Amino acid sequence: MDRFPAEFREMLSPVGRRVLDGKLTLRAEPFLARPDLLAPAKAKAAFALLERALGPVVKPMERTIPPESILNQTRNYQERLPKTVRVRTADLDASRGKARDAARVTGLEAMLLSPSFRDFAEALAGRKLTRGFGRQALRYGPGDYSGPHTDHHPEDPGAKDGYFDLHLSFVGGGATRQLLVYAKDGHLSETVHVAVPGLVSAYRLPFWHYTTPLEGKASAARWLILGTFYFL
Numbered sequence: 072m073d074r075f076p077a078e079f080r081e082m083l084s085p086v087g088r089r090v091l092d093g094k095l096t097l098r099a100e101p102f103l104a105r106p107d108l109l110a111p112a113k114a115k116a117a118f119a120l121l122e123r124a125l126g127p128v129v130k131p132m133e134r135t136i137p138p139e140s141i142l143n144q145t146r147n148y149q150e151r152l153p154k155t156v157r158v159r160t161a162d163l164d165a166s167r168g169k170a171r172d173a174a175r176v177t178g179l180e181a182m183l184l185s186p187s188f189r190d191f192a193e194a195l196a197g198r199k200l201t202r203g204f205g206r207q208a209l210r211y212g213p214g215d216y217s218g219p220h221t222d223h224h225p226e227d228p229g230a231k232d233g234y235f236d237l238h239l240s241f242v243g244g245g246a247t248r249q250l251l252v253y254a255k256d257g258h259l260s261e262t263v264h265v266a267v268p269g270l271v272s273a274y275r276l277p278f279w280h281y282t283t284p285l286e287g288k289a290s291a292a293r294w295l296i297l298g299t300f301y302f303l
């Protein structure tokens with residue numbers, strides 16, 4: 072595969088198309104992950120295409136545990152942990168740059184802007200979503216993770232009361248395990264395997280979640296293509 076299809080619909084499996092066409096109801100309440108919504112051969116080809124085209128242009132994003140979360144503390148259990156993360160990322164919304172060029176050349180940008188991508192997100196959200204949204208690509212390598220966070224954006228008028236994320240996950244290179252852990256009833260108790268080929272996940276944010284370090288061979292990788300939508 073040299074290019075992503077112009078319409079996201081072409082990436083979908085028969086089950087995924089039933090969701091898009093309103094014949095099967097699946098809802099992110101607040102989270103959903105399904106390995107059967109993308110066509111397996113296309114998901115595999117997408118991984119290879121992302122490695123080739125976006126692999127050379129993603130940039131490291133790293134936020135470590137602040138030393139002062141232990142140093143200078145005066146009371147027991149006083150610690151506070153901001154979001155920590157280690158991953159490589161490409162902002163596909165940048166006005167220019169190599170990542171944006173790669174997204175254009177591969178057709179990724181057009182696919183993420185295609186009506187069927189938003190229609191699919193609306194089907195999983197069960198609500199109308201705005202046309203304008205954000206796009207991002209992440210590449211988790213071995214040991215890469217994201218620490219507990221909420222993705223709450225109270226300073227953004229369009230997102231302060233919640234918003235919707237649709238994620239496409241493509242794995243390869245000997246990736247064996249990565250978990251998404253999320254909160255239910257006030258506990259970080261729910262786990263989902265996300266190092267699964269062609270996983271679709273959807274989030275009605277904000278809620279607490281984190282991603283464990285990617286396990287596997289030195290060549291292991293998990294690509295995550297994110298589309299962010301406001302509720303209409």
Ligand SMILES: [Fe+2]
Nearest residue numbers: 220221222280
């Ligand atoms: Fe997140």
